[in-house]
Amino acid sequence: xxxxxxxxxxxxxxxxxxxxxxxxxxxxxxxxxxxxxxxxxxxxxxxxxxxxxxxxxxxxxxxxxxxxxxxxxxxxxxxxxxxxxxxxxxxxxxxxxxxxxxxxxxxxxxxxxxxxxxxxxxxxxxxxxxxxxxxxxxxxxxxxxxxxxxxxxxxxxxxxxxxxxxxxxxxxxxxxxxxxxxxxxxxxxxxxxxxxxxxxxxxxxxxxxxxxxxx
Amino acid sequence: xxxxxxxxxxxxxxxxxxxxxxxxxxxxxxxxxxxxxxxxxxxxxxxxxxxxxxxxxxxxxxxxxxxxxxxxxxxxxxxxxxxxxxxxxxxxxxxxxxxxxxxxxxxxxxxxxxxxxxxxxxxxxxxxxxxxxxxxxxxxxxxxxxxxxxxxxxxxxxxxxxxxxxxxxxxxxxxxxxxxxxxxxxxxxxxxxxxxxxxxxxxxxxxxxxxxxxxxxxxxxxxx
Numbered sequence: 208x209x210x211x212x213x214x215x216x217x218x219x220x221x222x223x224x225x226x227x228x229x230x231x232x233x234x235x236x237x238x239x240x241x242x243x244x245x246x247x248x249x250x251x252x253x254x255x256x257x258x259x260x261x262x263x264x265x266x267x268x269x270x271x272x273x274x275x276x277x278x279x280x281x282x283x284x285x286x287x288x289x290x291x292x293x294x295x296x297x298x299x300x301x302x303x304x305x306x307x308x309x310x311x312x313x314x315x316x317x318x319x320x321x322x323x324x325x326x327x328x329x330x331x332x333x334x335x336x337x338x339x340x341x342x343x344x345x346x347x348x349x350x351x352x353x354x355x356x357x358x359x360x361x362x363x364x365x366x367x368x369x370x371x372x373x374x375x376x377x378x379x380x381x382x383x384x385x386x387x388x389x390x391x392x393x394x395x396x397x398x399x400x401x402x403x404x405x406x407x408x409x410x411x412x413x414x415x416x417x418x419x420x421x422x
Numbered sequence: 423x424x425x426x427x428x429x430x431x432x433x434x435x436x437x438x439x440x441x442x443x444x445x446x447x448x449x450x451x452x453x454x455x456x457x458x459x460x461x462x463x464x465x466x467x468x469x470x471x472x473x474x475x476x477x478x479x480x481x482x483x484x485x486x487x488x489x490x491x492x493x494x495x496x497x498x499x500x501x502x503x504x505x506x507x508x509x510x511x512x513x514x515x516x517x518x519x520x521x522x523x524x525x526x527x528x529x530x531x532x533x534x535x536x537x538x539x540x541x542x543x544x545x546x547x548x549x550x551x552x553x554x555x556x557x558x559x560x561x562x563x564x565x566x567x568x569x570x571x572x573x574x575x576x577x578x579x580x581x582x583x584x585x586x587x588x589x590x591x592x593x594x595x596x597x598x599x600x601x602x603x604x605x606x607x608x609x610x611x612x613x614x615x616x617x618x619x620x621x622x623x624x625x626x627x628x629x630x631x632x633x634x635x636x637x638x639x640x641x642x643x644x645x646x
Contacts, residue, residue: 257524257558271516273523283512296500297486303493308474340474 212237213265215251217244219411221314221365222274223262224404228361229278231400233285275306278361292358302352305344306362312337313366321376321415331377335384342387349394360395364405367392371408372415429454432468432480434461436635439491440479441625442583446495448621449574450502492522495576507576518569521559522580529555533589537596537636538643549593549600556585556601556609563608567615574619578612586613587626592636 212230214237216223230237242251242261254263254270264271264280271280282291292299316337319330341363345351351359370381382389395401431447431454433440447454459468459478471480471487481488481497488497499507509515532555536548559581562569569577585601593600603610616622627635 266513269513271513272520276516276519276523279519280512280516283515296497297483297488299500300488300493300497303496304489307490307493 210236211265211267214239215242215248215254215263215265216240216261217242218406219368219414220261221369224365224368225274225361226262226264226277226281227404228364228400229281229291231403232289232291232356232361232398233281234288235281235285275310275358275362278358282358290355290357291361293352293355298352302358305341305351305359309341309359309362313363317366317369317373320373321419327377331373331379334373334377335379335381338381338385338388342385345387345391350391356395356398360391364392364395364401367395368405368408368411371412375412375416427453428482428484430457430482431455432457432459432465432471432482433478434459436588436627436632437478438583438588439477441587441627442491442579443479443481443494443498444625445574445579445583445622446498446507448624449507449619450498450505452498452502492519492526492580495579499576505573507570507574507579509570509575517562518575518577521562521569522577524555524558525577525581525584530584530589533585533592533600534639534643536598536600537589537592537640540644545596545598549598552589552600553605556606559585560606560608563612568612574616574622578616578622582613582616582622583625586616588632588636591627591629591632592640595633595637596640 212235214223214226214230216227216239218241227239240250242248244261247259251261251263252259254265255261255272258272260272262274262277264277266280266284271277278291292302313334316330316333319326320334321327323330348354350356351363374380374382396405429447429452431440431443433443433456435441435458444456457465457467459465464476468478468480469476471482472489475489477489479491479494481494483497483501488494495507509518529552532548532552536545536552539545539548559569562577568574569581574582590601601609617626
């Protein structure tokens with residue numbers, strides 16, 4: 208049976224980027240369908256009726272929702288190429304802990320910088336602290352998983368394309384405050400899957416500025 | 423000769439997150455040492471093992487620390503292969519994880535807020551929201567003894583520890599009727615099935631003490 212893989216996504220979503228990167232790493236051919244988040248299509252609403260959110264991965268007609276769940280699904284369904292999670296249970300647990308930490312802390316804090324008026328100063332400070340915790344975890348490793356690009360790298364890298372937004376509205380320079388993380392991001396960008404997936408930071412910044420009515 | 427296995431669990435008797443770990447360990451017949459933590463007076467050990475979140479449960483296995491209840495459940499399943507709790511099929515696994523996330527994020531939030539609200543109208547609105555969310559679990563149980571099929575699985579432990587054996591105790595305490603057998607026949611049947619499983623039954627917090635505790639938690643949220 209022919210394999211049908213569809214991804215309902217939005218170009219600037221750091222969550223959708225995770226799924227795209229995972230599919231690219233596994234060399235899985237997929238049909239990317241850009242969604243209009245302000246006028247949601249029937250397929251999106253049908254495939255994710257509970258949350259009505261992107262990304263939605265549809266594999267042979269069956270939907271998988273939530274980006275990290277999609278990444279695990281992709282790793283389990285196409286195991287041959289480039290494993291995204293370690294095989295050792297303890298190392299897997301470590302990877303899942305850090306991906307969960309990223310999910311719990313990064314977006315919630317980063318959003319406040321540009322989406323809520325008056326919170327940018329406090330939220331910027333908090334975001335830098337979160338990034339410093341991640342830098343501590345990274346240490347002098349090549350990637351979060353060590354030598355191999357994997358789950359935690361995939362969970363975090365999409366946010367790099369939003370650094371311009373956070374820097375602009377938070378009046379800061381993440382690159383200056385977190386050089387280790389920045390170097391890690393640059394290493395990730397050398398990978399084809401990441402380079403193909405991440406939008407230009409300027410494009411994301413322009414998009415947000417426009418949405419906020421500033422350009 | 424088998425190497426001595428060290429399994430230690432730091433938990434809190436009323437926490438659905440630590441109870442579900444106990445259920446998993448008992449299901450798999452894994453002996454463990456249990457350390458009871460106190461919410462308001464966390465031990466130096468807990469703070470050392472979980473400096474970032476400072477929460478239970480914490481599993482220590484042969485010196486290795488594992489955190490976050492769903493991560494711990496998966497670790498246990500991968501390390502001790504008897505009585506598997508996650509489905510084999512990747513799609514079924516993704517469904518279990520998706521619904522488990524729904525329980526631990528949306529259902530718990532709606533549930534706790536419904537208890538914390540002081541006004542009746544607010545409580546009922548949140549109760550209705552919670553019912554809508556739980557309906558997704560109701561649909562999943564049609565034709566099954568457990569979410570895991572014939573036996574207790576990952577989602578049974580997550581949803582079981584959270585809804586019938588935690589949130590329902592809170593609703594009981596404030597006299598809020600959220601789940602009825604009439605509206606949730608599959609759920610009601612599932613709870614009865616769960617209560618018959620020894621590994622689950624042994625890990626349900628004692629009712630009266632728990633209802634009192636949930637009232638206290640509701641107050642705590644209200645006054646926050």
